[in-house]
Amino acid sequence: MNIDTPEILAAYASIRSETSPENWLLLSYASPNSDTLTLTATGTGGIEDLKTHLLDDQAQYAYIRVEYANDSESTRVKFALVIWIGENTRVMRKAKVGFQSGEVKKVLRHYSVQINAGDKGDLVEGDVVVRCRKAGGADYNGGRG
Template sequence: MCDTSDPAIKQAYDDVRDDSNETTWAVFSYEADSNKLQVIGTGTQSVDEFLPLLADDIVAYVYFRVISGDEESKRPKFVFTTWIGDNVKIMRKAKVSVHKADVKKIVRQFAVEMQAFDHDDLAIEQVMKEVRKAGGADYHGNW
C-alpha cells in the first residue's frame, strides 16, 4: 500500500485542476526507502519543465494540464502518467500497479493515462497525439 496521506499531494492535484491557478503540473514520488508519497515538484510551464525531476532511478506519478482543441475551441485536458525509470529497483517496479491504484484515489480526473520509461515518451508531440486520440475526433489529421 502507498501512503498518500500528505495533504500537499491533494493540494497540488487541486492546483493543477483549478483554472484560476497558474500551476500546470505536479510530480509525486517516494520519500527515501519508503512507500510514503510526497510532492517533489510543481510548476507553471510545459512538460519540459518537469522532465529533469524524472530520474532513471525513481518511480513518479505526474499529473499535468495541456490545452487541446483547434482555433475554434480550446480547452484544458489532464494527463496522468506513471514514470518508471530504467534503473528502478525490481521491488519498487513490482509495487507500481498496486501503488498507482492508491494514487488514483486522489488523482481521479484525467483524459489520458500514460506510462513513461524515458523522456521521449513524454515529448509534447507524443502527449498531444494521445490527448487527441482520447478525445475522439481529430481535426488535425495526425493519427
C-alpha cells in the same frame, strides 16, 4: 500508503484549476525503502519542465494539465497521468508500482490518458497532445494531431 495529504490534494486542485499557472505536479517516494509518496515538485513549464524532475533511479507519478488548440477559435484542456519508472529503478520498487499506482489513481482520479514512461523520450508534448485529442472524441482538427 496515504497520499491524500492536504499538500497533495491542494496541488491536485491547483493543477485542475483554470486560474492557476501551475500545470503539473510530481509525486515521489520519501526514500528508497519507503512506500510513502510526497509532493516533490509543481511547475508551470509543462511537460518539458516536468521532465527535468524525473529521475532514472526512481518510480514517480506526475499529473499534467494539457492545453491545446481545438480549432482556430477554441482550446481544450485535458489531464494526463504519468507513471514513471526510470530505467535504473530497483526491482522491488518496480514490482510494487502496479499496486501502488492504483492507490495514486484514487487521488489523482480525473485524467484522459495514462502514460507509462521509462524514458524521457516517451514524453514528447506533441505526442501527448495527440493522445489527449484522441481521448477527447471529436477531432475538429481534421486528423492533423
